[in-house]
Amino acid sequence: MTIDLNLNRPGPLLKFGFYGTRGSIPVAHSDFLEFGGNTTCMSLTSDDIPEAASVIDAGTGIRGFGKALKAMPGYPDIEYINIVFTHFHWDHIQGFPFFDPAYDPGIQIRVMAMGTDREFKDLKQVFSDQMQERYFPVKLEEMGSDMQFIYPESDRRLVGNARVEVIEQNHPGGSWGYRIELAGKTIVVCTDLEHGENIDMRIVDFAIGADLLVHEAQYTNEELELHRGWGHSSYDQALKVARLADVGYLVMTHHDPDHDDAFLLAREKECQTIMPNCCLAREGMEFVL
Numbered sequence: 001m002t003i004d005l006n007l008n009r010p011g012p013l014l015k016f017g018f019y020g021t022r023g024s025i026p027v028a029h030s031d032f033l034e035f036g037g038n039t040t041c042m043s044l045t046s047d048d049i050p051e052a053a054s055v056i057d058a059g060t061g062i063r064g065f066g067k068a069l070k071a072m073p074g075y076p077d078i079e080y081i082n083i084v085f086t087h088f089h090w091d092h093i094q095g096f097p098f099f100d101p102a103y104d105p106g107i108q109i110r111v112m113a114m115g116t117d118r119e120f121k122d123l124k125q126v127f128s129d130q131m132q133e134r135y136f137p138v139k140l141e142e143m144g145s146d147m148q149f150i151y152p153e154s155d156r157r158l159v160g161n162a163r164v165e166v167i168e169q170n171h172p173g174g175s176w177g178y179r180i181e182l183a184g185k186t187i188v189v190c191t192d193l194e195h196g197e198n199i200d201m202r203i204v205d206f207a208i209g210a211d212l213l214v215h216e217a218q219y220t221n222e223e224l225e226l227h228r229g230w231g232h233s234s235y236d237q238a239l240k241v242a243r244l245a246d247v248g249y250l251v252m253t254h255h256d257p258d259h260d261d262a263f264l265l266a267r268e269k270e271c272q273t274i275m276p277n278c279c280l281a282r283e284g285m286e287f288v289l
């Protein structure tokens with residue numbers, strides 16, 4: 001499913017795709033096929049720079065992104081892939097060892113964590129720990145691609161000349177939101193964040209005027225009350241941020257693993273009565289700006 005938010009605007013096209021929409025843990029069941037069962041992974045590509053691709057988070061959805069990328073006719077021309085992380089909870093790194101292009105010697109993989117105040121100092125160790133022999137048969141160094149670990153503190157470019165800003169979000173252990181701007185088009189991604197009693201106005205300011213806001217919505221208001229301190233948001237809160245920030249379109253993701261298609265379709269309908277230009281993210285969905 002492709003949603004066109006470009007509306008014939010000039011400049012390079014920006015494409016934003018969902019390869020994993022689930023929070024916490026993957027689910028595989030016939031009641032979960034519409035919205036998908038893979039954990040968080042979002043892709044960002046632009047016809048401005050065909051030799052590069054970017055992906056936000058490496059949940060189990062990154063396996064599908066790697067396969068889709070390799071199937072593209074332009075794959076042999078791709079020189080580097082940026083993998084940028086919101087944070088390193090399991091549901092955002094689980095798929096990393098299964099990302100096919102990371103085994104391709106012809107490709108440079110740039111693992112990035114933006115945000116200067118991150119607690120850890122050794123980004124490489126996050127992944128070499130994950131791939132210790134006890135947990136996985138292939139070591140990080142044996143994967144084969146030219147793997148770089150970078151903290152870009154200035155000149156934050158994800159794809160082409162896209163300008164990137166980050167914001168620290170309220171989440172156990174910390175997480176980071178991203179604002180990506182290219183040729184006057186803006187995408188804001190805020191997943192794994194908890195607002196507290198009131199909406200975090202820092203997030204509203206950060207999202208202001210975005211063409212596309214990706215905001216997590218793991219819970220209903222009732223569920224949120226039972227999960228205070230777990231680091232997540234409700235559908236109502238995502239809608240409030242979108243309306244206060246006057247965004248063009250809202251897509252809600254990081255679906256709870258207990259929420260099946262029927263449940264999510266019902267929530268989506270309710271949300272659309274409040275804000276027609278919104279939906280819940282589905283695996284395979286693409287936005288064009």
Ligand SMILES: [Zn+2]
Pocket residue numbers: 023024040089091092192254
């Ligand atoms: Zn998560």
Ligand SMILES: [Zn+2]
Pocket residue numbers: 087089171175192231
């Ligand atoms: Zn998390």
